[in-house]
Amino acid sequence: MFRHVLSLAVPACASLFLIACGNGEPVEPPVRPALVAQPVPAGQAFETYPGEVRARLESELAFRIGGKISRRLVDVGARVSKDQPLAELDPQDVRLQLEAVRAQLAAAEANLKLVRSERDRYRTLLGRQLISQSQYDNVENQYRAGEARLKQIRAEYDVAANQAGYAVLRATQDGIIARRLAEVGQVVAAGQTVFTLAADGEREVLIGVPEHAIERFRIGQEVAVELWSQPDKSYPGRIRELSPAADAQSRTFAARVSFVGDKVNAELGQSARVNVRVEGEVPLSVPMTAISAEKGAAYLWVVDQQSNSVRRVPVKVGSYGQERVSVLEGLKEGDWVVAAGVHVLREGQKIRPVDHENRPVEFAAQE
Missing domain, CATH: 2.40.420.20 (conserved putative lor/sdh protein from methanococcus maripaludis s2 fold)
Incomplete structure (x- = not known):
């Protein structure tokens, strides 16, 4: 029994001895x-913004009259030349309108011919003093009214003829069809965009500038442009245009960067990066x-x-x-x-x- 008690007391005493030797000081953590x-x-003093190569001049093409699209003659990516037909509206309505105005024009010409001969006859009678001056003046007024009516109908005919021509949408200049926003069978209003035409010529890069960085951008600011297809080259550029309002969805400000110097071999839609030097420290x-x-x-x-x-x-x-x-x-x-x-x-x-x-x-x- 004594040996059992002794075996329990020795470890307890050893523990008390170790605690007493430590004096309660915290142990240093290991190094x-x-x-x-x-x-x-x-960032090596640069901020980088992703962008897309776009044409400097982009035209939104639309019909000048409303109607139903009956033919679409080009696809997205097609190269077109100036005055090339791109799409057509159903011409039935404008043709009927043109025929109606043409009939009115024929009637106005016949009426003017009649009142002219009547005026000439009354002028002869007036010279012989067989009619009064008031009778002649009445016929003269009818002739002038017939002449004015003919001018009016001719103007209406020209408008109707122009509208018949407006049923065909043509390219305004040489370029590439960048977007198509309408299809065959769709009814479009006058002025509704059908195609976006990227004109041949100068190319530039479109980027989106976040709201917190817009104060660091200005028109004419020099930047560096890199094309993903040419990773080892950097082209000098300049901010040409800066939108005054943010996009409603992305909340970024659109900025257009033009290339400076020699012509750059950049195709529409290519990915690019615009490096903007950070001003100050x-x-x-x-x-x-x-x-x-x-x-x-x-x-x-x-x-x-x-x-x-x-x-x-x-x-x-x-x-x-x-x-x-x-x-x-x-x-x-x-x-x-x-x-x-x-x-x-x-x-x-x-x-x-x-x-x-x-x-x-x-x-x-x-x-």
Whole structure:
């Protein structure tokens, strides 16, 4: 029995002895390796916007009269020349209207011929003093009314003839059909867009500028344009047009960038990128894994290069990229930050800084 009690008492005494020796002081956390990195300029001082190659002149083609489309003569992507027929309306109504006006024109010509002969006869009688002046004046007025009526009908005939010609939609200039917005059998109103024609000639790039960046853009601003089909080339460009109102769906402002200098071999619809230089001081950027946040406030773990300990530094972040995020305030160019495992660090904790290949990092301050 005594031996059993002794076997239980010895471990308890040993535990009390260890606690007494520690004096209740917290145990230092082990020095853990930490991946560190230095900030670099964000985006090399450029902001990139995706775009699409478009024609500088794009015409929305529409019939000048309403009607039902009976024929469509071209498809999207077709190259057309000036005055080439593109679509036709059902001509029956305009033809009937033209025939009606033509009949009125024939009647007006016959009436004018009759009143002219009547006027000439009354003029002869007036010279012989066989009729009074008032009788002649009445016939003269009938002649003038018949002449005016003929002019009116001729004008109406010209309008009807023009409308008959308006039943055929023609290309206004050489170019390519970029869009088709109506089909055979569809009833369209006068002025309703049927085709969009991209005119031959100068090409430019259409981009969408977000609301927060619109203040940094201005007409005439120089930019650099890259085509996805020519990744190794960069073309100088200039902002030619900037929309004053945002798109209702995308909430972006349309901007058109024209190429500067020699003709660029760019086809309609090609993808492009427009690089805009950031004015003023270029912000620094760090890996996205280095950023932490608490209660909506972002912070970084910056390494003390003398003691290899970390300290929490609040920062103001900017735009996020695919792998990096720009830091607008709170970080200096020569700082080192912890780039991974930031959620396990504590204020003042010592680390062993390493790079991506697990090699020790020696700071310049330690040399």
